[in-house]
Amino acid sequence: MSERPPQRTPNRRLASLITEAGFSNAGLARRVDQLGLEHGLDLRYDKTSVTRWLRGQQPRGTTPALIAEVFTRRLGRRLSAQDLGLDSCAPVYAGLEFAATPAEAVDIVSGLWRKDSGSQAELRKIAFTPAGLVVPSRDWLIGRADEWVGRGSESSPPVPGGAGGARAAGGLGRSGGASGAAGAPGAAEAGGSARPGGPGGARGIGAQGVHGSHWPGGSGHGATGASGVSGRGAVRGPVPSRPSGPPAPPGSPAPSTAPASLGTGLSGAPGVPRQRQSDRLPGQRVSSGDVAALRSVGELFRALDNAYGGGHARQALVRYLEHETEPMLRGTYGEATGRRLFSAAADLTRLAGWTSYDIAAHGLAQRYFVQALRLAQAAGDRAYGAYVLITMSRQAVYLGHGREAVQLARVAQQGIGSAPPVVQALLHAVEARGHGVLGEARLCTGSLARAERALETTRTGDEAPHWARYFDEAQLADEFGHCHRDLQQYRAAAQHAERSLQLRAPAYARSRLFCRVVLASARLGLGELDQACALGAEAAQQAAEMRSVRATEYVRDFERRLEPYRDAAAVRGYRERVAALG
Numbered sequence: 397m398s399e400r401p402p403q404r405t406p407n408r409r410l411a412s413l414i415t416e417a418g419f420s421n422a423g424l425a426r427r428v429d430q431l432g433l434e435h436g437l438d439l440r441y442d443k444t445s446v447t448r449w450l451r452g453q454q455p456r457g458t459t460p461a462l463i464a465e466v467f468t469r470r471l472g473r474r475l476s477a478q479d480l481g482l483d484s485c486a487p488v489y490a491g492l493e494f495a496a497t498p499a500e501a502v503d504i505v506s507g508l509w510r511k512d513s514g515s516q517a518e519l520r521k522i523a524f525t526p527a528g529l530v531v532p533s534r535d536w537l538i539g540r541a542d543e544w545v546g547r548g549s550e551s552s553p554p555v556p557g558g559a560g561g562a563r564a565a566g567g568l569g570r571s572g573g574a575s576g577a578a579g580a581p582g583a584a585e586a587g588g589s590a591r592p593g594g595p596g597g598a599r600g601i602g603a604q605g606v607h608g609s610h611w612p613g614g615s616g617h618g619a620t621g622a623s624g625v626s627g628r629g630a631v632r633g634p635v636p637s638r639p640s641g642p643p644a645p646p647g648s649p650a651p652s653t654a655p656a657s658l659g660t661g662l663s664g665a666p667g668v669p670r671q672r673q674s675d676r677l678p679g680q681r682v683s684s685g686d687v688a689a690l691r692s693v694g695e696l697f698r699a700l701d702n703a704y705g706g707g708h709a710r711q712a713l714v715r716y717l718e719h720e721t722e723p724m725l726r727g728t729y730g731e732a733t734g735r736r737l738f739s740a741a742a743d744l745t746r747l748a749g750w751t752s753y754d755i756a757a758h759g760l761a762q763r764y765f766v767q768a769l770r771l772a773q774a775a776g777d778r779a780y781g782a783y784v785l786i787t788m789s790r791q792a793v794y795l796g797h798g799r800e801a802v803q804l805a806r807v808a809q810q811g812i813g814s815a816p817p818v819v820q821a822l823l824h825a826v827e828a829r830g831h832g833v834l835g836e837a838r839l840c841t842g843s844l845a846r847a848e849r850a851l852e853t854t855r856t857g858d859e860a861p862h863w864a865r866y867f868d869e870a871q872l873a874d875e876f877g878h879c880h881r882d883l884q885q886y887r888a889a890a891q892h893a894e895r896s897l898q899l900r901a902p903a904y905a906r907s908r909l910f911c912r913v914v915l916a917s918a919r920l921g922l923g924e925l926d927q928a929c930a931l932g933a934e935a936a937q938q939a940a941e942m943r944s945v946r947a948t949e950y951v952r953d954f955e956r957r958l959e960p961y962r963d964a965a966a967v968r969g970y971r972e973r974v975a976a977l978g
Contacts (some may be wrong), residue, residue: 404452409481411450417470417732421446427466428459432729434528435462454483484642492528494535498545498738498774502725505767509718511761512748513711520752522759529788532766533804536781537811542774546739548679548728549792645926676720682729682737690721690740697747703905705944706754714746717741735775742771743863746784753791754906756945761791779815782808783863786826793829794946801830818860821850825875832882840879847872870899874907877914886921893918906947909938913950920957927971932958940977 403571414424421443432439437458449455455463460477467475495501499793511517548889603927612736628893700709721741731736749764765788772781785808792801805827812819828843851872854860873896900908932954939947961967 400966407450407452407481409479413467413471413475413480414446414450417467419470424463427470428462429464430527431466433525434531435525437462449482461824465750486970491760492525492532492766494532494539494766495770498542500775501767501770502722503769505741506718506722506725508750508763508767509714509722512714513718518759520755520757522757522763524758524762524791524795526761526792526797529792529800529804532769533785533788533807535767536543536773536785537807539773541776544731545727545734545774547726547734548681553582592748617671627819676723676727680723680727682724682727682733684733684736687733687736687740690724690737690744693720694740694743694747697744697751697902701747701751701754702903702907705906705942706751707943707945710748710751710755712750713744717744717748735777739775741779742768742775742777742780742784745771746787750787753794754944754946756949758791758795762788765791769823778812779819779861781864782812782823783861784816785811786823789826789830793833796833798830798833801833802827808858816858816860816864817850817853818858818867819864821847821854821872822864823847824850825867825872828879829875830881832879837883837885840883844876844879847875866904868899870896870901871907873899874911874914877911877918881914881917881921884921890915890918890922905938906942906944909935909942909947910950912938913954916954917957920954920961921968925961925964925966927960928954929966933970933973936974937977939964 414421417424419427425441425446428441429439435458439459439462441459445455450462456462460480460482464475464480465484467480491504493504494826495504506837513732540853564894570683620774696714697709721744724737725741745764750762752758752764753761765784769781769784769788772778772784785804789801789804789808792798792804805823809823809827812823815823824843824847828840828847831837831840831843851867851869873892877889877896880886880892896911897908897915900911902908912931912935916928916935919925919931920928932951935954936951939951958967958970
């Protein structure tokens with residue numbers, strides 16, 4: 397006689413919490429599905445699924461962590477899967493959370509770096525989700541400033557009621573978090589602001605899904621990357637000034653400024669001096685030279701990205717973040733150094749997202765952008781936070797999410813307050829791109845006009861943040877060209893694209909390629925088939941020399957536009973030239 401299967405035990409903990417939260421079975425299932433969408437998961441739970449859970453069935457995969465997060469948000473206290481009578485589970489890929497404190501932000505972003513360093517193929521499969529844009533942009537806009545970020549014995553938090561707290565732009569006020577003495581080096585830092593109305597605990601999906609050491613497949617410290625980044629070589633000393641002579645284009649690397657830990661493993665990278673190697677451990681004091689080195693590394697990788705595509709050195713950048721930047725963030729530093737450190741970390745993290753975006757790892761890029769936004773808030777840099785938001789807006793434009801792109805650009809404009817004219821021009825131009833994708837001609841041209849007026853008021857010698865210096869007449873003409881192409885206004889698109897190519901520095905090779913494809917598409921729209929094919933062939937050759945999925949996709953988009961003319965001699969010639977590239 398066969399044995400009967402063991403009878404499941406009803407889950408009384410889950411039943412009690414459902415009653416406390418006031419959920420129906422269908423309501424709980426719907427919230428789990430919605431939260432899954434925020435993390436790029438397509439779930440199909442319903443009230444029958446919840447009934448099975450109540451009868452003792454254990455949901456699989458990441459679902460227990462999602463259920464726990466639903467209850468955490470509803471009840472305002474941190475709950476784990478075990479608190480709900482559910483088994484521990486695989487972590488959800490963290491990264492879309494806007495952390496409540498700087499310490500939590502470091503935990504989340506360092507986990508992302510380690511996971512990316514150890515298992516890139518897995519992370520590249522994560523889907524981009526428009527729903528994941530809402531909470532971070534809202535929390536950045538209305539959240540309070542972090543009152544204190546310093547760590548270790550050399551830092552001391554401000555006296556409650558004193559004048560030491562940093563304020564968010566626009567008078568959003570101070571953090572409501574309590575300020576206590578900072579712990580020993582390597583301990584979690586005190587202070588920070590809890591999200592208004594939210595739980596005081598971490599916002600990650602389960603403890604396993606937030607802290608970096610629990611990301612599946614994450615590599616340990618000390619690994620040496622194939623791209624030439626060695627483990628934890630210390631970076632020391634201030635950045636040398638650029639030699640005299642004609643100014644280099646924005647984003648070009650300053651000679652002899654990259655830390656030695658980058659070595660010579662980056663093909664095409666400028667030579668860098670070799671320095672003494674030493675291990676950097678969590679808790680070590682961070683100097684102004686360390687922060688300057690992070691800035692220098694950012695310039696180096698930005699130049700490589702502009703010239704050769706995001707795939708060229710992306711992995712080296714991620715390993716640098718893991719082995720150099722994380723130990724600094726967990727080191728010892730005072731308040732002023734801490735703000736600069738978080739600012740530099742935000743810049744490198746945004747760049748990791750940008751290079752991920754360029755290789756079509758869109759879900760991963762989205763997570764890097766969200767974490768860069770949070771690090772910028774810890775730095776107290778509202779302007780850079782706005783820059784991260786418009787970077788997210790550009791990704792949304794590329795993926796065809798025009799409405800989200802416009803909303804992100806407007807949140808950036810609202811949150812930054814006053815800004816230099818070049819920054820205002822950049823914000824309006826990016827909003828215009830969103831309107832262009834949506835076919836909103838009047839709104840698009842209005843935003844372009846505001847961008848043009850703002851740039852015209854810029855004077856030589858005006859101070860501008862380093863990240864906005866690339867936005868000049870060439871870039872504005874490029875934005876005009878893209879917008880007019882999207883609106884099918886091909887004559888104007890061709891005029892602006894030609895002007896951009898005339899003005900754009902050769903160092904921006906990928907941007908020039910994009911603009912050349914825009915010009916080719918405009919010529920095609922005007923019926924100038926021979927010129928269009930010649931321009932398209934030039935772009936295809938350049939794309940073949942880059943490691944940029946975006947470059948390849950621009951060329952493919954042009955080829956789709958050629959399809960109605962596939963039997964024309966010019967198109968056959970184009971295809972032969974492209975086929976010869978291999």
